[in-house]
Amino acid sequence: MNEREYPTPYFVIDEEQLTKDFSLLTDSLQASWPNYRIGYSFKTNSLPWLVTFLKAKGVMAEVVSDDEYALANRLGFSDSEIVYNGPVKKKDSFVRSLLAGGIVNMDGQRELDWLEEVCRENPDRIIAVGVRVNFNLEQCCPGQTTMGEAGGRFGFAYENGVFAKVLKRVRAIPNARIAGLHLHSSSKTRSVAVFEAIASMACRLKREFDLELSYVDLGGGYCGGLPGRPQYPDYFPAVEKVLREEFSPEETALIVEPGISLLSKATTFVTGVVDVRDIGEERYLITDGSRFNIDPTMIKTSHLFHLELGPKNGRERRTLAHQCVSGFSCMEVDRIFEYGNGPELMSGDRIIYENVGGYTMSLNPLFIQYFPDVYIRREGELLRVRRRWTPSEYVQNCMMFGEEEKI
Numbered sequence: 001m002n003e004r005e006y007p008t009p010y011f012v013i014d015e016e017q018l019t020k021d022f023s024l025l026t027d028s029l030q031a032s033w034p035n036y037r038i039g040y041s042f043k044t045n046s047l048p049w050l051v052t053f054l055k056a057k058g059v060m061a062e063v064v065s066d067d068e069y070a071l072a073n074r075l076g077f078s079d080s081e082i083v084y085n086g087p088v089k090k091k092d093s094f095v096r097s098l099l100a101g102g103i104v105n106m107d108g109q110r111e112l113d114w115l116e117e118v119c120r121e122n123p124d125r126i127i128a129v130g131v132r133v134n135f136n137l138e139q140c141c142p143g144q145t146t147m148g149e150a151g152g153r154f155g156f157a158y159e160n161g162v163f164a165k166v167l168k169r170v171r172a173i174p175n176a177r178i179a180g181l182h183l184h185s186s187s188k189t190r191s192v193a194v195f196e197a198i199a200s201m202a203c204r205l206k207r208e209f210d211l212e213l214s215y216v217d218l219g220g221g222y223c224g225g226l227p228g229r230p231q232y233p234d235y236f237p238a239v240e241k242v243l244r245e246e247f248s249p250e251e252t253a254l255i256v257e258p259g260i261s262l263l264s265k266a267t268t269f270v271t272g273v274v275d276v277r278d279i280g281e282e283r284y285l286i287t288d289g290s291r292f293n294i295d296p297t298m299i300k301t302s303h304l305f306h307l308e309l310g311p312k313n314g315r316e317r318r319t320l321a322h323q324c325v326s327g328f329s330c331m332e333v334d335r336i337f338e339y340g341n342g343p344e345l346m347s348g349d350r351i352i353y354e355n356v357g358g359y360t361m362s363l364n365p366l367f368i369q370y371f372p373d374v375y376i377r378r379e380g381e382l383l384r385v386r387r388r389w390t391p392s393e394y395v396q397n398c399m400m401f402g403e404e405e406k407i
Contacts, residue, residue: 003382004308008272008350009289010373011361012382013050017266021224022057025232025258032236035249036256039083039103041220042068044259044358047374049385051075060103062220062257066090069097083217083255085132085182087154098127103255105130105182105217107155112169119173128179130217131166133158133205137185140197146186155182158205167209178211184219184257192230192238194221199242206246216247217255224258225265225355232261260358267357269294273349274328283323285345290327291336293372294356296363303337304355310348317343325351329368370394 029036039062040054046068051061052075061072064086070093072082079100084093087107094111095118097104106112106129119127132155138145146152156163170176181202187194195218202216218239223229243254271289278284294303309317321341327334339345364371370389375382399405 001382004310004350006270006373006375006382008270009287009293010270010375010388011356012268012270012375012377013047013263013357013385014266014268014377015053016377018053018263021262021265022054025256025262026057028232028236029254029256031233032240033243033249033254035252036254037083037103037215039217039255039257040262041257041259042072043362044220045263045361046071047361047386048075049374049376050263064088066093069093083257085184085257098129099125101128103130103180103215103217105132105180106166107132112166115170115176116173119176123175126175126177127173128177128214129170130180130182130215131156131163131170131178132182132184133163133201135159135183135185135201137187137194137197140200141187141189141191141194144187144189144191144194146188152185154184158201163205164209178213180213180215180217180255181205181211182217182219184217184221187221190221190223190230192234195235196238196242199239203242203246213247213252215253215255216243217257220257220259220261222256222258222261224261224263263357264355265357267355267360269353269356269360271351271353273345273347273351276346283320285323285325285339286328287325287336287351288328288369289336289351289353289372290329290369291334292327292329292365292367294353294360295336296360296365298333303353305337305351305353307343307345308350308352309343310346310350312346315346317346320344366394 038059040059042061042063055076060081060083061077062083062085063069063072065088069082069084079097079102082097083103084097085105091114094104094114098118115129134152134155135158136151138149156166167178170178183198183202185198198218205211222235269289271287273285274288275286319341323339323345325336325339327336373384373388374386375384
């Protein structure tokens with residue numbers, strides 16, 4: 001079937017591009033730090049086809065909740081193949097991962113209590129655990145961090161001594177060992193300098209606290225898919241140069257947790273123009289996609305896109321100075337972008353948004369329209385990997401009036 005015959009809206013993941021980007025990641029890591037592990041970020045996009053595609057290539061699952069942990073198990077990851085991060089872990093999965101030899105990066109005080117308990121209950125075992133570090137990245141890279149001077153809210157703070165207290169408490173447990181540091185920090189720029197600063201902090205902590213680490217976890221937040229921006233081959237040689245001051249690949253693994261950088265270039269969202277209307281001085285284009293599909297956090301100020309123009313419907317296309325591309329929802333905020341000095345768009349035309357693989361599917365709401373179809377493109381053919389939701393999926397696990405369930 002010709003792609004124009006597929007009913008919109010739908011996401012498409014280009015398998016060839018995804019494979020190329022994954023190879024670029026692994027080749028770059030292999031060249032710089034051969035002892036590496038990739039923890040794929042479930043929160044970025046946990047589409048089962050995508051997760052199992054990457055699992056077949058040897059990645060671990062990087063999860064930040066008990067639900068994501070259960071999904072990883074459901075999709076075939078053993079407890080030892082999971083990187084467990086985040087502040088809302090559940091005790092059962094936390095303990096299970098520790099005992100299985102998974103990578104657990106503690107992110108809160110209650111996890112210290114759990115660690116002490118599991119060590120008491122397993123006195124003959126050495127329990128290895130990681131610690132997430134909160135440090136002042138803004139001071140190292142002024143103007144580049146997401147939170148600025150306010151700082152991030154995750155992990156144990158280095159500057160005020162909390163991190164040192166955590167180390168002291170763990171070291172007081174006879175059969176516990178600090179195996180690694182998790183240093184993920186969010187940045188606006190995703191620059192190489194940010195990751196050099198993260199690596200430098202790992203070195204600083206090793207020296208200051210005399211740490212013997214099995215791994216350093218850089219987290220995610222890399223650029224990917226945008227020309228003129230850093231790519232994997234830019235990051236890892238720079239990181240290697242810094243880490244070599246205190247670490248070696250023979251003794252310490254490097255963990256990375258890619259998400260957006262791995263998916264964005266390979267993923268598009270295809271929408272169709274369903275109506276055109278003039279109101280006052282404004283030309284509105286109503287599409288069957290929504291801002292909620294590609295900008296669920298409502299922070300984007302521009303979009304990468306291209307057009308597929310359909311039949312002219314007997315009309316000549318003019319060049320218009322201004323057209324407002326809008327979504328299907330009944331909210332006025334659902335205005336996607338302003339299209340200036342372009343061909344007059346008509347019903348049947350398609351707008352294809354690019355670089356939309358990260359967070360969009362995970363954050364799509366069940367608002368007015370349900371989840372759209374998802375396809376992969378393989379050798380020029382579209383193959384469906386998720387059917388669009390219908391009311392049947394929407395009402396699953398729900399009770400109707402008169403069917404209420406007493407717990």
